[in-house]
Amino acid sequence: MIRNSEATQSRLLMAAKGQFAANGYERTTVRDIAAEAGVNVALINRYFGSKEELFAQAVAIDLEFPDLSDVNKGEIGERLVRHFYTRWEGNYADDLLRVLVRTAATNATAADKIMKILNGQIVPLVTKLTGEAGAQHRASLVATQILGLAYCRYILNLGDDYLDPPDTVAAIAETLQRYLFAPAT
Amino acid sequence: MIRNSEATQSRLLMAAKGQFAANGYERTTVRDIAAEAGVNVALINRYFGSKEELFAQAVAIDLEFPDLSDVNKGEIGERLVRHFYTRWEGNYADDLLRVLVRTAATNATAADKIMKILNGQIVPLVTKLTGEAGAQHRASLVATQILGLAYCRYILNLGDDYLDPPDTVAAIAETLQRYLFAPAT
DNA sequence: CTCATGTGTAAACACGCATTGACATAACGG
DNA sequence: CCGTTATGTCAATGCGTGTTTACACATGAG
Numbered sequence: 001m002i003r004n005s006e007a008t009q010s011r012l013l014m015a016a017k018g019q020f021a022a023n024g025y026e027r028t029t030v031r032d033i034a035a036e037a038g039v040n041v042a043l044i045n046r047y048f049g050s051k052e053e054l055f056a057q058a059v060a061i062d063l064e065f066p067d068l069s070d071v072n073k074g075e076i077g078e079r080l081v082r083h084f085y086t087r088w089e090g091n092y093a094d095d096l097l098r099v100l101v102r103t104a105a106t107n108a109t110a111a112d113k114i115m116k117i118l119n120g121q122i123v124p125l126v127t128k129l130t131g132e133a134g135a136q137h138r139a140s141l142v143a144t145q146i147l148g149l150a151y152c153r154y155i156l157n158l159g160d161d162y163l164d165p166p167d168t169v170a171a172i173a174e175t176l177q178r179y180l181f182a183p184a185t
Numbered sequence: 186m187i188r189n190s191e192a193t194q195s196r197l198l199m200a201a202k203g204q205f206a207a208n209g210y211e212r213t214t215v216r217d218i219a220a221e222a223g224v225n226v227a228l229i230n231r232y233f234g235s236k237e238e239l240f241a242q243a244v245a246i247d248l249e250f251p252d253l254s255d256v257n258k259g260e261i262g263e264r265l266v267r268h269f270y271t272r273w274e275g276n277y278a279d280d281l282l283r284v285l286v287r288t289a290a291t292n293a294t295a296a297d298k299i300m301k302i303l304n305g306q307i308v309p310l311v312t313k314l315t316g317e318a319g320a321q322h323r324a325s326l327v328a329t330q331i332l333g334l335a336y337c338r339y340i341l342n343l344g345d346d347y348l349d350p351p352d353t354v355a356a357i358a359e360t361l362q363r364y365l366f367a368p369a370t
Numbered sequence: 371c372t373c374a375t376g377t378g379t380a381a382a383c384a385c386g387c388a389t390t391g392a393c394a395t396a397a398c399g400g
Numbered sequence: 401c402c403g404t405t406a407t408g409t410c411a412a413t414g415c416g417t418g419t420t421t422a423c424a425c426a427t428g429a430g
Contacts, residue, residue: 024291026211105290106209140347148333162325
């Protein structure tokens with residue numbers, strides 16, 4: 001038996017993200033996670049203390065939000081959708097956004113994390129693009145559309161027959177563009 | 186002690202919807218539901234058989250989708266948003282949509298129910314408005330936006346400081362209008 | 371009044387879960 | 401090779417859960 005604490009911790013983290021993303025926080029058991037990682041259950045407590053802390057670490061990594069500082073204003077909407085859309089085309093089972101959207105429904109830690117992303121990344125981005133005034137409103141509108149898209153893909157599992165990729169990207173890009181730049185009412 | 190099985194069943198159903206909406210399926214215990222209803226736990230099994238069946242009944246009632254057959258085409262988007270928006274302004278703790286959006290994340294029954302609403306109510310509505318072609322795509326886009334709005338209100342608890350009611354209604358109404366009627370690409 | 375039935379209560383059961391502690395074994399410097 | 405430390409295993413514990421069982425009480429017809 002090869003022994004390497006770093007590797008097993010990493011395997012546990014990956015397995016945790018996958019399980020949490022697929023089944024939510026309550027439905028995934030530490031036994032499932034350990035089984036998928038191929039290690040003993042007790043190691044979760046040894047290395048992470050508790051299931052809750054393992055979960056916290058699983059959602060601790062930053063969402064790699066795209067850098068849009070040098071993008072043409074007219075293309076920002078499309079870049080944003082495409083960024084999220086391509087993530088699940090590559091079907092990352094352990095994608096952080098996937099974990100968050102599913103688990104936030106029953107776990108305050110995950111909901112807080114989404115709020116942190118909204119306040120810490122989306123609002124500042126919008127502020128830089130359009131100025132202070134109304135940035136929080138605009139950012140929230142953007143959040144409703146992106147999270148709704150994620151919800152339909154991750155939780156309802158709407159496939160391409162429902163959300164045809166090119167059409168969907170185009171339609172939602174235009175929406176985001178309007179939420180970002182449309183003159184205030 | 187007054188004894189009335191109909192009344193207690195009804196109280197259990199209301200309490201169940203409230204608890205499921207607030208905490209999701211796994212986190213709400215039958216004991217919590219019974220306590221809120223002010224009745225004994227065992228009555229849940231007597232009257233509903235199991236927690237799962239109680240839940241099924243809690244989400245069995247139909248969503249009162251507005252009748253839009255006689256509404257001006259230009260106002261349908263606004264009517265749609267306003268219909269959902271006014272529900273939570275009256276803060277119905279046991280609102281069905283609220284229950285569904287939260288529980289679908291971890292409960293297949295709820296996710297199926299949302300799919301039934303999408304396929305059985307939204308798609309037909311769109312079909313009637315714009316014809317067969319592309320109705321499923323358009324309806325799905327509408328779903329992403331409405332569910333995203335519900336997600337932000339119900340799960341993230343974004344208040345009026347994030348989603349200012351009049352602006353939000355206007356912005357999203359325009360989006361739905363476009364998803365419904367914009368010419369196909 | 372009385373008894374059968376509908377309704378409510380309390381305790382106990384069975385199960386799955388996260389967590390823990392005692393023990394085994396690999397890794398590795400001396 | 402030895403002994404210490406890091407890493408992994410196993411069984412047991414305690415708790416919370418949904419469910420069931422046995423019992424108590426109200427209700428209303430005969």
